[in-house]
Amino acid sequence: VGHCLIISFYRLIQSFPAVKLHLTGAVMRATEVEFDKAKEHLKTLKNDPGNDTKLRIYALFKQATQGSCSSPKPGMLDFVNKAKWEAWNSLGNISKEDARQKYVDLVGTLISSEAPIQKEATTAGDPKSSYQTLQVTTENNITTILLNRPEKKNAISRKMYEEIMQALEQAGKDDSVLTVMTGSGDYYCSGNDLSNFTQVGAEGVEKLARDSGELLTRYVSHFIDFPKPLIAVVNGPAVGIAVTGLGLFDVVYATDRATFHAPFSQLGQSPEGCSSYTFPKMMGTAKANEILLFNKKLTAAQACDLGLVTEVFPDNTFQQEVWKKLRAYAKLPKDSLRYSKQLIRGMEKEKLHAVNAQECVRLQERWLSEECMNAIMSFFQNKSKL
Numbered sequence: 303v304g305h306c307l308i309i310s311f312y313r314l315i316q317s318f319p320a321v322k323l324h325l326t327g328a329v330m331r332a333t334e335v336e337f338d339k340a341k342e343h344l345k346t347l348k349n350d351p352g353n354d355t356k357l358r359i360y361a362l363f364k365q366a367t368q369g370s371c372s373s374p375k376p377g378m379l380d381f382v383n384k385a386k387w388e389a390w391n392s393l394g395n396i397s398k399e400d401a402r403q404k405y406v407d408l409v410g411t412l413i414s415s416e417a418p419i420q421k422e423a424t425t426a427g428d429p430k431s432s433y434q435t436l437q438v439t440t441e442n443n444i445t446t447i448l449l450n451r452p453e454k455k456n457a458i459s460r461k462m463y464e465e466i467m468q469a470l471e472q473a474g475k476d477d478s479v480l481t482v483m484t485g486s487g488d489y490y491c492s493g494n495d496l497s498n499f500t501q502v503g504a505e506g507v508e509k510l511a512r513d514s515g516e517l518l519t520r521y522v523s524h525f526i527d528f529p530k531p532l533i534a535v536v537n538g539p540a541v542g543i544a545v546t547g548l549g550l551f552d553v554v555y556a557t558d559r560a561t562f563h564a565p566f567s568q569l570g571q572s573p574e575g576c577s578s579y580t581f582p583k584m585m586g587t588a589k590a591n592e593i594l595l596f597n598k599k600l601t602a603a604q605a606c607d608l609g610l611v612t613e614v615f616p617d618n619t620f621q622q623e624v625w626k627k628l629r630a631y632a633k634l635p636k637d638s639l640r641y642s643k644q645l646i647r648g649m650e651k652e653k654l655h656a657v658n659a660q661e662c663v664r665l666q667e668r669w670l671s672e673e674c675m676n677a678i679m680s681f682f683q684n685k686s687k688l
């Protein structure tokens with residue numbers, strides 16, 4: 303279904319006739335021009351924005367050009383057209399003008415989230431461009447680490463763990479003032495790539511569990527020790543380690559479309575990323591337990607109320623608002639920020655490393671458990687999604 307949607311989406315944006323809008327007045331004409339420009343910009347998107355976003359773009363386009371949906375609902379088995387119809391119908395009676403504006407905003411957000419990628423593509427010879435799973439750029443005193451496996455919802459493969467550590471080491475040393483981590487496509491990150499657990503070598507599952515424990519310990523240590531302000535720009539849903547690790551960032555900005563899910567017991571695992579310490583400390587044990595023991599998925603607003611997220615922004619202005627803020631912060635004195643962060647983190651560092659070590663020991667045992675193996679098999683047999 304996803305594949306069909308992608309194909310039909312691209313056919314859609316390539317084959318639509320020019321929009322005929324019968325609006326007059328200076329303001330409306332300007333929006334019409336922006337709308338046409340947005341249509342053109344959309345064709346230049348490099349990354350697949352994900353099915354949810356494509357459906358939203360489709361729906362806004364239809365609403366902007368034809369008004370509210372009045373066609374009959376396609377049959378149950380006509381999956382693609384039914385999904386498109388539902389997306390369009392869900393817009394209800396919003397006006398063509400509103401839909402046009404929302405379309406322009408959404409395309410603007412998608413294009414601006416790719417801006418660092420286009421710049422990076424021109425930096426031939428730059429070691430940052432050698433990453434396979436990331437796009438790393440430095441602009442306006444900000445080093446941005448973009449998780450770049452959108453087709454896998456930015457799940458973290460072994461290669462990606464290693465590259466994130468390498469990117470953090472470089473960013474810690476470069477001249478930038480801030481470091482930002484964000485995701486490409488519709489997800490921030492779906493957590494550990496579950497296929498990391500299916501690559502069993504000749505030395506068996508015990509060795510795989512040991513290696514995974516060592517990898518995770520090193521990975522989390524890079525966040526504990528990161529020397530300058532580290533900001534998460536959570537552009538969509540976050541799962542597993544992508545949620546728990548947020549407790550080690552200095553500031554977390556989220557779109558209102560983001561969700562936060564740490565389903566460890568569902569996966570037969572246990573918390574990591576120091577969350578067994580940072581979450582109770584940040585939000586109180588009773589609230590942390592619902593998330594870490596009972597798999598409670600948080601909305602962005604709930605995560606903000608609990609202190610996991612600093613601020614939530616409407617999805618259609620998320621990128622513009624966040625990057626404007628970050629560009630202003632990045633003009634602050636670099637050393638002052640660095641030393642202040644180190645003071646804030648300093649007292650906790652030893653504790654955090656001890657927690658990290660303990661969590662990884664427990665996880666090595668969990669990964670060998672029947673509970674965990676069943677959960678992973680079940681995911682790959684398409685029996686269970688979160």
Ligand SMILES: CCCC/C=C\CC(=O)SCCNC(=O)CCNC(=O)[C@H](O)C(C)(C)COP(=O)(O)OP(=O)(O)OC[C@H]1O[C@@H](n2cnc3c(N)ncnc32)[C@H](O)[C@@H]1OP(=O)(O)O
Pocket residue numbers: 304453454455457458492493494495496497498514515517518541542543544565569571574681686687688
């Ligand atoms: C070194 C070890 C460290 C261990 C540390 C951390 C533990 C964790 O992080 S636990 C959390 C692990 N994550 C998950 O369990 C998420 C699993 N994924 C899902 O449930 C769904 O994919 C998700 C709800 C995220 C999204 O659902 P959809 O919107 O329906 O998309 P798809 O399922 O079609 O996803 C597209 C594509 O991506 C693959 N995918 C997504 N997430 C993962 C993942 N975490 N691991 C492996 N693969 C993932 C998914 O299988 C699809 O692939 P294709 O079928 O090949 O297109």
